[in-house]
Amino acid sequence: MNQPTKKVLSLFSGCGGMDLGFEGGFSVHKANLNPIANFGWIEGPTDSEQVLLKKNRFETVFANDINPDAQTAWTHFFKKSFGYSPTTFRLESVVDIVKRHKAGENILPKNVDVVTGGFPCQDFSLSGKRNGLNSHKDHTGKIIGDEDIPSIETRGQLYCWMKEVIEICQPKVFVAENVKGLVNLGDVKDIIQKDFSATSNDGYLVVSPQVLAAWKFGIPQNRERVIFIGFKRSALTPEALEALSMEDIPKEFDPYPKATHTKPVKKDVPEELSETKLSDILSDLPEPDGVTDLSHRHYSKAKFMGKHCQGQGEISLNGISPTIRAEHHGNIEFRRLNAHNGGKNIKELQAGKPQRRLSLRECARIQTFPDDFEFVIPATGKTRKRWDLSPSQGYKVIGNAVPPFLAYHIARNLEEKWNLFFK
Template sequence: MAEEGNEQVHRVLSLFSGCGGMDLGFEGHFIANKKSFPTDDERIDCELNDNWVLLKKNNFKTVFANDILPEAQVAWTEYMRRFGYDSNIYHCQSIVELVKMQKAGANIFPKNIDVVLGGFPCQDFSVAGKRMGFDSQKDDYGKKREDNKPSEESRGKLYYWMKQVIDIVRPKIFVAENVKGLVNLGNVKDIIQKDFASADGNGYIVLPPQVLHAGNYGVPESRERVIFIGIRKDALNPKAIEALESDNIPEEYNPYPSPTHACTIKDDSLLSPVTTYDVLKDLKEPEESLDESQMIYSKAKFQSNGSQGQIEIKLDKIAPTIRSEHHGNIEFRRLSAEHGGKHTRELENGLKERRLTPRECAMIQTFPPDYNFVMKRPTGRGYILSSSGAYKVIGNAVPPVLAFNIATRIESLWDKYFI
């Protein structure tokens, strides 16, 4: 654990980092919609205007990140440099390669790691995919294996390589994330929970995983993710061990954050859900914007075949899940009256049918409005990060506001947990 000023800083190793939704949430100090937080929330640094706030910096510091997508590295590095990071922190390689290199004697992973984060690949567990799970025939780079057979290095088993990183660096706590569909895929959830617990010679208490709905945490999106949290036993104090190993974990020791917004649950004490209008209302139309991430968008035509993506978002409700593998099927910001569009006032004002822009997708995912997702080359010809790449990494990400809630809950329990 490092020292910065008079505060202890918890060192974070991030795996399957993507464009940094989980990392940003743990770092904090980013712009968020005011309605995502109570007005008296102590986690708010300052109010920027009537609609936006700046969140406080958390005591987590990312010291290592990795992903196989070059687009993700570009986006992550561009934004995270404001925290003083450079591209050397981000390793654009497969976790399989990195673990093998470490075991061969290379110094890949930093020492003195407090937290490991990892949203291991979800396509093989998703209800939107083929749900191959452990039988995935794609390798660690997502490509079809030549022998058409699953292996220990297949995309469906990359969580186990995350477990091996945990073996190596022995963090005090780890947080792993995947799609909700995983919990309904046979005994996959139980196998993963047991494998994670076996890290460091059965050295971890892995709490029963929970499915968190992003809408219940101030995210204007119907996104559900299963979260695994594991804590190293020999770092815990006796009271914490007793509490975390009990059948009913006392609330004061539960690391999962409590809902803040009444999206899928009925509770008058919670805030109203954040809507798509709340996060999109300040944006200009693409033809009027100077923001590269707002200026271009998918031109895929409307299809009346009922396939996914052929609906417009509801401005007074939360949005559907922002997907990565959209292939031109990203939802519409608005449909024409001919195609059943409901945003009558906008249509009457001459606004045209179009799909969501990368910026709008990012705002729905709660990325801050100053996060660049579409970037031109310095020559002005072509893109370092194109709109198609932007859609991909945004759809793969954990909403930063959801991650922020997880991070601040864990941070609040740190001294209660650890010796």
Template sequence: MNLLSLFSGCGGMDIGFEGNFKCLKKEINMKMHPDWIIDDDGTWVTVAPTKFDTVFANDIRPDAKAAWVSYFLSQKKHANEIYHLDSIVDLVKKANEGENVFPKEIDIVTGGFPCQDFSIAGKRLGFNSKRNHLGTAIEKDEPSIESRGQLYMWMREVISLTEPQLFIAENVKGLTNLKDVKDVIEHDFSQACNGGYLVVPAKVLYAPDFGVPQSRERVLFFGLKRSALRPEAEAALSLEVIPDEYDPYPTKTHGIDGQPLTTCRDAFVGLDEPEISTDLSQKKYSRAKYMGTHCQGQTEVKMEAVGPTIRSEHHGNIEYRRLSAEHGGKHTDELAAGLSERRLTVRECARIQTFPDDYQFILKKTKDNASVSASDAYKIIGNAVPCVLAYNIAKNIEKKWDKYFKGKNEKDQK
């Protein structure tokens, strides 16, 4: 099934939706989903590929594209051509002018539209963002339809242009308690293709519930094309309480039935200290000085708990792998062994986000003249959807696809 990815970043959602990547065995509930695994070495597993194939991706960050292409090139010969380094606004305008921008026969559209204007960590301007679709400041006081806070509307335009059977939009939890933003977005998405989509009420997913070692919360919007739905599916999805067999939200896998949450200690298994590591992403970490507890990102991770939310911030706000005793460090055994105070490495952040170790984030100049520095890597990792969370979403949708949608022959007969 052809997948069109918007606001793709470095591809956490895309990796999860395609599957066939390595993750920690503890991140998968083997009792619930033994069929998800195609290789198991005791600590790491390779999850099965899905039926989804990313045929289009886009973002405005050259560093995100460079990292995405570097990873997917071994799987997709035309990875560089698949990823479009354009604003969604510009892509839609080109399509409306008659250019063949988007591929035909798209089955599913995914997109994590920009969240800075809805996040509790920001100014929470929401729809009234002072940034445009390219991320630069808007000089006029009047909010614009091309502002960063309105880009979900342009995602809706892509949905109207490509008419997928299903779309999934993702954003921060903070969106759900910002006035009536959630209800407005649900209504606006339902108007794609002249009201052609049934939008399931948005719901917040807590990443640790799905094996991710990170206290990350994200809200999802699911939209299903009414004309493609089976009548019984449309009826079930319209209920106030959707039956499990039709629920597009994945079932919780961790913190239940003896399946513990995945911790930082689990996530950091096998990682050498930066000074002796041969992994470039493990060698790189922020050297920003300790600023005191009054500043963001000045705490150390708790090894027996899930990790902090990896933010898309400058490297000075990245939490510490360990603090010194002087700064209140709790990892006394490590300090006694002579290990120094330092912030999380790029690889440690990637592990918390469940990226596979064969995804390399530190890249020199590519043929497109893009590179990825440690500071860039922190940002694009923090922007991503955890791969394992995306895989849970994808496998649930894949399993229920035929319950939702009419087959090709059924459509032809109609």
């Protein structure tokens, strides 16, 4: 018997990493999966490097972001792959969306089951200025003057507007995402958790946030994100309400996905449980020059600027990648470096392959986007522009995204326990 579709409202959507993970039905490299822990997730085929994941019961009915490049990437892929109308995605600040809704416009969808949102993370990032809740950028990303006191409309407090959407739409569950640096920024994590818990209209039970490391879920990247999951109290079964209120939540009610991979630090760790290596997912890609895939043909030509600069390292094919960042051009890690620049991918250098930075497709693979997700899109129609989405813009939206396969882990866990959680 088919279960009904669950409607998802997505905020701060970017190019759709979280949305794609909740949708499912996309391809990943077979090396991303654990053949034991991920059993039953594959739709097919099993005899190729790329495997198709099963479709989930979640359907994105609303998405938003203020970045037009993210909108271009999102609408291009989701129209092609799922038949979604471009109007599903709104290029608008969540602040303005909520204000328009409260003014009487019929803008937010009804009967939403899930709200997701990766509220802006730059102000909490370890690599940023770490302004946290005291950001000096407004909800559209513009810098405000020092004379303006940071408020609920500045970037560091946009989670409050996600809270407003939750109060309006009353989903059964919400999933919020941010960088790991948030948990080390004073009491910010506790403030955000308490604010989400105080959501009106029955209230939400926000379980203790967890930091999920991407490599523990088959994603070859040193990327860590803090996840907040909250449940509408009145929608929970009595058993779920009791279990989720415990300090140590029973495994069968744990809303966070269980890690599927571990670093091979012990001799008795089975090979299939060790971390996915970059060589596992990149080895079948040809060199970029001359390929038809524009997202692989294009890569940053920025020269090596010395080890003292950010983004001048070489990825280790026998390990995992550094975090794929939203910077571009000279901040993209090298696929390989010449020996005199410290290159260690010896076999590739000996084979005569040139020093170069990662292509967009390689970055996208590390992030677990499918190969049919395009990040370089030529301009259409009569225009003087060369690109609708340029290579530099593509690098940015890839780096800003939630890895789709990490989101898929979160979504599968919620879907499998849905009837256990809700009445």
